[in-house]
Amino acid sequence: MSVRTAGPSRSDLVADTALALLAERGMRGLTHRAVDESAGLPQGSTSNLARTRQALLELAVRRLAEREARVLALHEMPDPGAGAASLADALALATHRALTGHRALTLARYELALEATRRPELRAFFDATGARFRDQLAALVTGLGSTDPARHTLSLIAWADGLMFSCVAGSFGAEVPSLEEVRAGLRELLEGMLGG
Numbered sequence: 001m002s003v004r005t006a007g008p009s010r011s012d013l014v015a016d017t018a019l020a021l022l023a024e025r026g027m028r029g030l031t032h033r034a035v036d037e038s039a040g041l042p043q044g045s046t047s048n049l050a051r052t053r054q055a056l057l058e059l060a061v062r063r064l065a066e067r068e069a070r071v072l073a074l075h076e077m078p079d080p081g082a083g084a085a086s087l088a089d090a091l092a093l094a095t096h097r098a099l100t101g102h103r104a105l106t107l108a109r110y111e112l113a114l115e116a117t118r119r120p121e122l123r124a125f126f127d128a129t130g131a132r133f134r135d136q137l138a139a140l141v142t143g144l145g146s147t148d149p150a151r152h153t154l155s156l157i158a159w160a161d162g163l164m165f166s167c168v169a170g171s172f173g174a175e176v177p178s179l180e181e182v183r184a185g186l187r188e189l190l191e192g193m194l195g196g
Contacts, residue, residue, distance in 0.1 A: 010041075010045070010049060011049060011059065012063060013039050013041070014035055014039060014041075014045070014046050014049050014050065014056075014059060015059045015060050015062065015063030015064075016063060016067075017035045017038050017039040018030055018035055018056060018059065018060040018063075019060055019063060019064060019067075019104075019105060019108040020038065020104065020108070021034055021035065021038060022060065022107070022108040022111040022112065023103075023104035023105070023107040023108045023111070024104075026111060027111050027114070027115050030056070030060075032046040032047045032050070032053075032056065033046075035056070054119070054121060054122065057112065057115065057119075057122055058122070058125050060108070060112060061112055061122070061125055061126050061129055062129065064105070064108060064109055064112065064129070065129035065130070065132075067102075067105055068098075068105065068109065068133075069132070069133070071094065071097050071098050071101075071102050071105065072094040072097075072098070072133060073090075073093070073094055073097075076090055076093070076094075077090050077136060077137075077140060078090055078140070079143075081143070083144070084144055084187070084190040084191065084194055085187060087140055087141075087144065087186075087190065088183055088186040088187040088189075088190050089183060091156065091160065091186050092179060092182040092183035092185075092186050093179065094160075095160045095163060095164065095182050095186075096177075096178075096179045096182050098164055099163075099164060099167050099168065099176050099177075099182075100176060103168050106164050106168045107168055107169060110165065110168070110169055112126060113126065134153060134157065137153050137156060137157065138150065138153040141153050141156070141193075144190075144194055145194060146193060146194060152193045152194075155189065155193065156186075156189065156190075156193075159185070159186070159189055160186075163177070163182070163185070
């Protein structure tokens, strides 16, 4: 007797397909019909699940947050007592993982972030989904003795986001830094923030 493993839910299938379309075709290529066709679903399936474009975008953002939480491996982040080098190692691994094995997901995130600048209702939803990582990073930076945790958290996220954008969609698109190069950059940044 064989045991069948359950595949993704219909909601996850639609959201994953939407993210893939965003990475491949951009925001203009994301339609309910395109999701149905790409996912191999009967016409109207995506509309039944997410009636409006806003609902489809929110579904994609929610799934993006779930998938990025696994890529960023929040459960692997060190305790504050482990020190700045341990935090740099964990952040470097997460950033490098996004650059190498999850480039399409990172590209889809940038598409959604840009769309959120034009849709206030999506902006609030997009920002709320990212709060978990920001809050955890702020707690770690605080625990390491940061004199300005909010500013230092922003700097760390901006550094990692800037590197990912440059290597996924920017002028360094053909280049991916090694894990050691990412680690070195993060260690330098953390040492500057925390005074060595």
